[in-house]
Amino acid sequence: MEHRFTSLPPDPFMCSSDEKQSRSPLALYSEYQRMDIELRPPHAMPTSHWHGQVEVNVPFDGDVEYLINNEVVRIEKGYITLFWACTPHQLTRPGDCQQMAIFNLPMHLFLSWPLDRELINHVTHGMVIKSLAAQQLSAFEVRRWQQELSHENEQIRQLAIDEIALMLKRLSLAGWQPILVNKTSRTHKNSVSRHAQFYVSQMLEFIAAHYDQALTVNAVAEHVKLNPNYAMGVFQRVMQQTMKQYITAMRINHVRALLSDTDKTILDIALTAGFRSSSRFYSTFTRYVGMPPQQYRKLSQQRRHGLALPKA
Template sequence: MSSTEAAPRHGVGSFGLSCWRGAPAAMTVAHRHDDLEFNLSPDPLEYLVDGRTVRIPPRTLALFWAARPHRLVTDASRGHVSWLTVPLGTALGWSLAGGLVPRLLTGAVLMIPERPGLGLDGLVGVWAAELAAGGEARRAATAEIEGFARRAALAAEAGADGAASVAAGATRPDVASMAAWISEHAAEDLRIDDVARHAHLAPQYAMTVFRRALGITIGEYLAQCRVARAQHLLLTTDLPVPDVGHAAGFRSQSQFYARFRERCGEPPAAYRRRLRP
């Protein structure tokens, strides 16, 4: 996401079809929104995505599904990063090549070296103005953004993307380890003691350093991971909705529906119907 930690502007859970260019500060809170996120920076960036440290080289187009809990660690306040968000439902309607969206739904972070047609820097200013203008200008920008996404999908299909690097970075290694472990085991009946034991920390200390590093509690992070897992299952399987909640780690249907609606703005069944017409 961008420099702010504000809630998504275009409805609960999504930033809508948006783009901008600016100098972001390091995010203090891990968050999520139901969009495909593209970004390009002249300088290297470092994210924490599902607890994995992901380093994006300079002049490299990065693409991931932002419903996965993520946080920009790098302080890029002296640079200018270009951003594009495409709502997941819009991207699904485009039927992008190479199974791009299914790959992103599994947590892949794709990286494509900048090339003609994928230079986001020179495009976002025009697109942002046209999207805001509405009418025919917005339709033109939307068509161009679709073409951009299609070129990115073709480049990824051709093998231009690189695997996300995983290494210790600016985030405390014990916090990154806890976040990754929570993401991996989110479907299980986790307790604070289990998470703390994994990092060889006392429970109270584990909760303190986790919140200090990611800006949210362990419980909130676990809920984010479970909702992302439920979204994935709703879109990629035919499991009945109650079974989706259980498979994602929710131990009661009421908790599942409440958490899902809080973070996605609609019930699970409506989410599935909207994105799988």
């Protein structure tokens, strides 16, 4: 996974409900693997859009309303909501809110975090989740994360990602409830069908359980009883990246954790995460992360052992 934490413009990287996709899978992959955070006044959107990430919204100083799957969802001031954004959504009423945090989280990261399994299942099956308690997050924290995700120091970028994971862990432990249960057969005209969303949710669960093995597209397709070509097409339409790219991202995420938190050899880590060739692993890791695994381990373990971070 390549972390280039520049802010993404909100609309060009989203798929509007009547937009035909013409970008290459590689371009889509690079866009959809970055964690993006915005802190800005909410704006009414002219049409629905959808994308493959998990979206987290927090209005800080006023309620806002979304149209999600053609149902009105009111997000109250100070509450955290999250949903799988392949469900078409449109902010329709910004109200008096002047400051709202919008997180777009790569799905492979979300699935790797230690959250309530029921919460994860609700999200991957199209439900909108709301925190039971307000004021679990401040605009100050969001601004800091924005700055840290674009920092040149990889350790600081990773620290921000870890803290965002803990934000959702706190939500998971403090209590949450589903506020929208998707009951329709199709989420939006010309968009992602509930049929496709259901199959992709099953594929995601299977990949999460087996990515560290010699996993193939055929095995994933067989698990959900679909033709492999059809399964690949459905997955790419919903997730905005190929299945192979997603599996690789899961493996790289696992490798990063093992490099940071264990003393296993790099070859052992590569094999543990599902890579079958050391040369392919080294080239893939360096391409995604921006540095070789030895350097990543050194930087990560400096942080783990509490050594001082370099100044910006």
